[in-house]
Amino acid sequence: MAFESVRGRKVFSPLTGITYIFGDYFVVMRGETVTPEIYEWSQIVSVTETLTMLTITVKDNTYNIEMGAFDSEDKFLAVRTIVEGQIAVYPEIRYKFNKRILPLKYLYKNITPNNAYIMKGYYDEKVINSCNIALVIARFGRYMFLMTVLLIAALFFITAAALGDFKENWLYCLPLSIFLGIIISIVLYLVVGIMARHKFNSTKKYDPATSKEITVVVSTEGFAAVESSVYTGKDLIPWGEANFFIETHAGLVVLRDNKSVFWLPKSFMPKNQQSDIFALIASKVRQR
Amino acid sequence: MKASVSSESILINNKEYTVVGVSNSPNSFGLCDTTLQKDKGISETFFIGNEALLNIIQRSINDPYSNKIISQVSTMDRCGDFPRRVSAAVDDYFYNNKNVVSALQPLFEYVKSGLYVVYESKMIPTDGEGNFFWSSYMVGHELGGSSTFNTVCKKERSIVPSFLVPTDNFGAFTDKLMKLSSEKVKKDNCAYGICFHLSGMFCALLSNHYDVTAALMLDKKIKCLVIEPIRYICTEEEMKSYQVSASAKAVSAESSEADENQQNENSAQEQAETVNVAEPCLYSCGVKIPFSKVPNSLLERFFITRKGISGKYTDIVAYNCEKPSLARSKRSMPINVLEKCERYPDYEMLQSAALVGHLSDEELNALLLGETMLNGKYIINKNYYSSITIALNYLQYKDFGRFINFISALLKNEELTAVHQYVASRLQTIMDKRIDALFKEILNADSQSYNMIKPAAEKYVKRYKTYCESIEAKERKESRKRDSSHVLKRDISNELDSLELSRKINS
Numbered sequence: 001m002a003f004e005s006v007r008g009r010k011v012f013s014p015l016t017g018i019t020y021i022f023g024d025y026f027v028v029m030r031g032e033t034v035t036p037e038i039y040e041w042s043q044i045v046s047v048t049e050t051l052t053m054l055t056i057t058v059k060d061n062t063y064n065i066e067m068g069a070f071d072s073e074d075k076f077l078a079v080r081t082i083v084e085g086q087i088a089v090y091p092e093i094r095y096k097f098n099k100r101i102l103p104l105k106y107l108y109k110n111i112t113p114n115n116a117y118i119m120k121g122y123y124d125e126k127v128i129n130s131c132n133i134a135l136v137i138a139r140f141g142r143y144m145f146l147m148t149v150l151l152i153a154a155l156f157f158i159t160a161a162a163l164g165d166f167k168e169n170w171l172y173c174l175p176l177s178i179f180l181g182i183i184i185s186i187v188l189y190l191v192v193g194i195m196a197r198h199k200f201n202s203t204k205k206y207d208p209a210t211s212k213e214i215t216v217v218v219s220t221e222g223f224a225a226v227e228s229s230v231y232t233g234k235d236l237i238p239w240g241e242a243n244f245f246i247e248t249h250a251g252l253v254v255l256r257d258n259k260s261v262f263w264l265p266k267s268f269m270p271k272n273q274q275s276d277i278f279a280l281i282a283s284k285v286r287q288r
Numbered sequence: 289m290k291a292s293v294s295s296e297s298i299l300i301n302n303k304e305y306t307v308v309g310v311s312n313s314p315n316s317f318g319l320c321d322t323t324l325q326k327d328k329g330i331s332e333t334f335f336i337g338n339e340a341l342l343n344i345i346q347r348s349i350n351d352p353y354s355n356k357i358i359s360q361v362s363t364m365d366r367c368g369d370f371p372r373r374v375s376a377a378v379d380d381y382f383y384n385n386k387n388v389v390s391a392l393q394p395l396f397e398y399v400k401s402g403l404y405v406v407y408e409s410k411m412i413p414t415d416g417e418g419n420f421f422w423s424s425y426m427v428g429h430e431l432g433g434s435s436t437f438n439t440v441c442k443k444e445r446s447i448v449p450s451f452l453v454p455t456d457n458f459g460a461f462t463d464k465l466m467k468l469s470s471e472k473v474k475k476d477n478c479a480y481g482i483c484f485h486l487s488g489m490f491c492a493l494l495s496n497h498y499d500v501t502a503a504l505m506l507d508k509k510i511k512c513l514v515i516e517p518i519r520y521i522c523t524e525e526e527m528k529s530y531q532v533s534a535s536a537k538a539v540s541a542e543s544s545e546a547d548e549n550q551q552n553e554n555s556a557q558e559q560a561e562t563v564n565v566a567e568p569c570l571y572s573c574g575v576k577i578p579f580s581k582v583p584n585s586l587l588e589r590f591f592i593t594r595k596g597i598s599g600k601y602t603d604i605v606a607y608n609c610e611k612p613s614l615a616r617s618k619r620s621m622p623i624n625v626l627e628k629c630e631r632y633p634d635y636e637m638l639q640s641a642a643l644v645g646h647l648s649d650e651e652l653n654a655l656l657l658g659e660t661m662l663n664g665k666y667i668i669n670k671n672y673y674s675s676i677t678i679a680l681n682y683l684q685y686k687d688f689g690r691f692i693n694f695i696s697a698l699l700k701n702e703e704l705t706a707v708h709q710y711v712a713s714r715l716q717t718i719m720d721k722r723i724d725a726l727f728k729e730i731l732n733a734d735s736q737s738y739n740m741i742k743p744a745a746e747k748y749v750k751r752y753k754t755y756c757e758s759i760e761a762k763e764r765k766e767s768r769k770r771d772s773s774h775v776l777k778r779d780i781s782n783e784l785d786s787l788e789l790s791r792k793i794n795s
Contacts, residue, residue: 004596010588021591025521029588035579036587038523038568112324232598 002108003085005232009078013069020065022082026056028063037061041086046094049080051206073208074229081105081230098206101128102214102225103261108235109222116219117277119268120228123214125200127250127265132196134248135260140192144185152181216268218277220284223254225262237261239284246288252278254285293396294589295389298581305575306388306406307518307582309589310396315599317370318400319344319486319517322606333609334455334484334492336367338601340609341455343428344487352436356487359428360615362608363457364494374482374495381513382480388513395482395515402593403518403586405572411481411510412450413500416489416635418717420504420625421452422461422497426616433489433635438573440639440678443522444530447642448574449489449514451635456497459617469498470506478511479503485516485573489635501621504628519595520571528566630717633685640681644668647679652690655679656697658704676707680714692722699726702737712744716751724752 008023021027026044028037039058048055054065054076070076084105087093097104101123155177163169204210215231217224222236242261245254251265269277291313298305317336322343324331330349334342340361348354364371373394381391388406389396396404415424416433433451437443473479479499483491491514493500503510522530569576570590579587633641647667654662660672668675676698683691695711698704715723727745730738738745 001596004594005598006594007597008592008594010592019588021588023591023594025591027587027591029584032584035567036584036591038521038591040523234598 001085001089002110002235003081003105003230003232004110005234006078006081006085006230009075009082011065011069011075011079013065015066015069018063020063020069022079026058041090041093044086044090044093046096047083047087048096049098051098054079073212074227077209077212077227078230081226099203100207101200101203101210101263102207102227103237105226105235107237107241107261108224109238110234111221111236111238112234113217113219113221113236116217116221117269117273117280118233119216119218119264119270120213121216121265121268122212123210123263124265124267125204127267128200128263129197130250131246131248131253131260131263131265132199133193134246135253135255136192136196139258144189147188148181148185151184152177155180216262216264218264218280220280223262223281225264242285244288245281245285247278252281254281255288291397291401293389293393294586296583296586297388298577300575300577300581303407303575305577307570307577307586308389308392308396308404308406309402309586310399310404311401311589311592313397313399313401315400315601316398317395318402318484320400320598320602320605321596322602322609324606331609332487333361333605334486335601335605335609336364336370338604338608339367340605340611341367342425342453342486342492343609344434345428346436347430353439353442354435355430355432355439356434357428357430358425358434358453358486358490360425360454360613361611362614363460364455365457365460366614371495378480378482378495378513381482382511392482392513392515399515400517400599401589401597403570403590405516405518405570405575405577407448407514407516407574409448409450409483409512409514409574411452411483411491411493411500411512412632413452413504413510414629414632414634415453416451418630418632418634420621420629421493422454422456422458422501423617423619423621425453426458426613431488431490431635433639434486435488438488438639438642440636441643443520443526443571445642446571446573446575447489447638449483449485449491449516450638451490452483452493452500452510453486453490454497454615455492455494457615457617458619459615461617461619465498466502469496469502473499473502473506473508478509481510481512483512483514485514488573489638501625505625507628514574516572516574518570518572518577518590521590522569522571522576524566524568527569636677636681637685640678641685644678644682647682652679652694656694656701656704673707673710677710680711684718692720696722696726699730699741702735705737705740708738708741709744712741712748716744716748719752719755721752724749727752 008021011020011022012018013020017031019029021029026039026041028039030037043058044056045059046055046057048057052067054067056063056065067076070079084095085108087095088106088108091106095106156173159173159177160166160170163173200210209227213228215224215226215228217233217236219236222238223242224231224236226235242254242256243258245252251263251267253260254262254264264277264281266274292311293308295306295308298307319332319334322331322333322340323329327349329345329347331346332344333340334344341364343357343359343361345357346354347357377391377395380386381388384391392406413421415421416431431451438445438447441447469479479496479502481496481500482494484494485491491512493512500510502508568579570579570582570587651662651667654667655675658672660666660668660670660675668678680691680695683694695715698711699708715727727748730745731742731749
């Protein structure tokens with residue numbers, strides 16, 4: 001099981017007076033004298049994470065833990081890590097979660113790397129934005145030209161139809177439609193760019209990990225990007241889980257099913273190791 | 289940060305257990321997971337600081353009922369002042385009458401964070417198969433009774449871990465220290481020590497190896513304080529299912545006779561007491577502790593500690609445990625030590641005794657008739673062959689007289705040829721004139737059903753003959769020694785008399 005060496009966490013809810021323990025079991029303690037309710041993770045039906053609540057549903061019970069019960073963001077992140085580690089073992093647990101910047105923990109496997117590049121740092125908004133834009137370009141760039149051409153053609157016929165006599169007006173219509181088509185394409189590109197930029201801000205609101213120190217690991221066995229507070233050195237995502245990677249001027253993004261799973265800003269890497277790290281990644285995943 | 293230690297004393301079946309919770313410790317000793325490649329098996333190492341002392345390897349993954357390979361990698365003399373701490377703890381508890389927690393405090397400050405149960409137990413100085421403990425683990429081999437959960441009793445019953453695994457250097461064994469220990473054990477009438485539970489019925493002896501050896505040579509008891517990490521629980525559902533089978537056994541256990549000598553094993557009656565309450569329990573090999581007896585603060589400690597947790601020493605220990613063993617020695621123990629080890633109960637006997645609790649003559653007779661059930665209940669279990677094996681082990685441990693009667697009845701019953709071979713092979717190591725007579729009878733019998741066991745019978749008769757001859761030779765040698773010492777004494781006294789006489793004459 002991945003993240004099995006993350007220490008269990010106790011969460012006391014002042015609203016209900018219940019203590020919850022997340023570890024190898026999910027335990028509910030209602031006071032000092034009452035025998036605790038113990039659930040094996042196989043008994044958990046669903047886990048739902050919202051902005052205000054973590055809800056855990058067992059067969060006949062639902063436990064709502066308000067976010068305020070987690071004394072610190074680190075505690076919440078540790079609990080989330082334990083839960084996702086267990087979901088890797090019991091994939092039948094239904095899991096709803098907020099937007100994330102880091103790869104989900106249930107993708108990880110218990111692998112201890114022999115040799116690894118271990119880097120630490122904070123995700124810089126600028127770097128993530130630039131990577132996001134690069135992602136958008138990678139995803140939509142090749143269609144942008146096609147879209148512009150189609151847009152010009154469509155505008156050409158629309159303006160020609162609007163002006164009436166095609167034979168006389170086509171010389172006016174053509175430059176106008178080309179101009180409008182390019183303008184609209186640029187505006188669309190900017191909107192997508194702004195949306196990509198906004199993506200990090202919206203994730204920031206939901207995911208406390210965005211402001212935490214991140215440990216990034218690259219090794220021949222796999223890769224990892226986890227909050228340093230839960231990093232144990234024994235968990236990696238095998239390279240088989242990644243489809244391709246994109247390199248931008250600010251960093252590198254590894255994608256899985258067209259979604260980013262792993263961000264590696266260049267600022268994390270020591271300059272003398274950059275080429276080795278890129279070569280290692282390139283040997284494991286194809287570049288787009 | 290200093291480790292915090294909290295404890296609670298609990299009485300279960302009139303025996304005192306101390307549950308100890310440790311947190312914020314530096315994780316300097318205990319068991320850690322050193323598995324490198326899971327497909328090759330799960331590996332655990334008992335370590336002290338950087339030193340990997342014992343390797344415990346489970347070849348089949350995800351099977352808590354498979355036996356493990358235990359081997360000694362390094363020795364305690366490389367562990368700084370730890371041996372001194374353990375010796376001090378032994379003295380504090382057994383001689384200075386300190387309580388468990390204050391005596392063991394210097395150890396608990398360094399042990400891996402988690403929940404432990406500490407209890408006194410009578411130990412057996414063998415590897416569970418009749419070999420002397422100190423010299424048995426230099427080469428790793430699979431040990432019966434070492435599985436996480438017992439193969440015979442499953443999780444249903446606890447069996448107190450009794451077999452010892454050394455941590456001290458056998459290569460540095462000296463007769464001088466042995467003599468000192470012999471005197472100490474003679475004086476105390478017992479050997480004392482501290483053990484750390486490893487797996488199944490096995491514990492690492494942390495101190496007093498010489499005392500234990502002396503106790504073995506002098507036929508004295510070995511009493512140890514066992515520190516057992518609690519790593520599992522029995523859920524309410526599990527306990528309910530055990531309760532059903534336990535209540536069936538408790539009826540038959542009512543008539544069982546108390547055996548004072550075997551305080552270690554939990555009889556069916558005791559087990560039934562524990563499991564009568566269908567509430568979740570903390571499971572350890574030695575005892576099941578109902579949740580209601582443990583304060584929630586200690587339970588919290590248990591649930592927060594995860595099984596896979598590693599400490600700062602884990603990586604270096606994982607590296608060191610792969611190194612060639614430093615515990616190799618060509619030294620051998622005197623034959624009488626090895627012979628004495630063979631007389632101790634093996635792991636199968638202890639398992640069977642824990643499972644059966646009591647077997648009445650009526651039940652034995654039913655087994656002899658080829659039945660597995662009596663009055664609508666299974667005598668032992670539904671498998672006849674396994675029932676016979678367990679009954680034999682149980683009787684050999686509990687009541688040797690009934691054991692002999694039972695095997696002779698089994699062998700004389702020609703319809704039970706399926707078990708004859710097992711019985712014959714099992715008897716090969718037990719030297720007894722009644723077995724010899726039984727085998728001679730089989731050799732003289734004309735029945736074809738004995739053809740399969742006649743070679744084994746012949747082998748036994750030969751072995752018994754040489755055994756008797758060796759004993760006779762030994763006795764003769766001893767009597768000759770005694771006689772010669774008498775003659776020597778007489779000669780010396782005569783000489784002294786003549787000297788005195790000559791002195792008188794001279795004066």
